[in-house]
Amino acid sequence: MKGLKKQRRIQIIILAFVAMGASFAAFYLAAPNALQYFRSPTEVAEKAPAPNETFRIGGLVEEGSLVRGQGAEITFKVTDTNATIPVSYTGVLPDLFGENEGVVATGKYIDGTFVATEILAKHDETYMPKEVIDALKDQGMYVDPNDAPATN
Template sequence: MKGLKKQRRIQIIVLAVVAMVASFAAFYIAAPNALQYFRSPTEVTENPPPPSETFRIGGLVEEGSLVRGQGAEISFRVTDGNGIVPVSYTGLLPDLFGEGEGVVATGKLVDGTFVATEILAKHDETYMPKEVIDALKEQGMYVEPDAAAATN
């Protein structure tokens, strides 16, 4: 009887391990873009990733860098105060996208230009993604919204 209990316990453990491996594999195959890294413009200029790597870049849209091309083509530069990365994008932009505003873009670095497949902009006047805030704080460019309002 003890041998049967031990055998049943081993079967349950093996089944649990197989189920966990299968669920991880299904997640990894179904959502490969969920495991993207965030990089600041400084990180991208100092240590450029390979052209095959999809990642997110965030910072502020540099003032005076926004250029609209043919149709839905647009180019601009993203900065964190230290590094500047040119970005090209084809598609519709969020309504709140603009120069001097926070942005997060998903795409790949091709020949020194970040080719974006998705552009996200902040959704109101006070929100900025945490990764962008952290990158701007590292460069000394971020001012807390309450502090900025107090100086005006």
């Protein structure tokens, strides 16, 4: 009787591992672009990713770099104050998108330009994506808006 219980436990454990492996494989095959990496402009400039890799880049929209082209075509530069990467995007920009504002873009780095498929802008005057804050902190360029002196 003891041997039968032990054998049943081993079967259940093996079945659980097979089910976990199958669910992970199904997730990976169903959503290959769901696991997108964040990179700062400095990281992209130092080591350019493959042209077929989808990732997110974030930083500040460089002042004076925003150019609206024909129709919904827009180009601008994303900077982390250490490196600057040109971005092209075709589509409607978020209402709060602007120069010297935080932005995160999803897309691919092709021939020296980040071709964005999605643009996310900050949602209020103090918000900046965590990844962008971390990248700016790493370079010693981040100033917490709560610590900034008030201007009245």
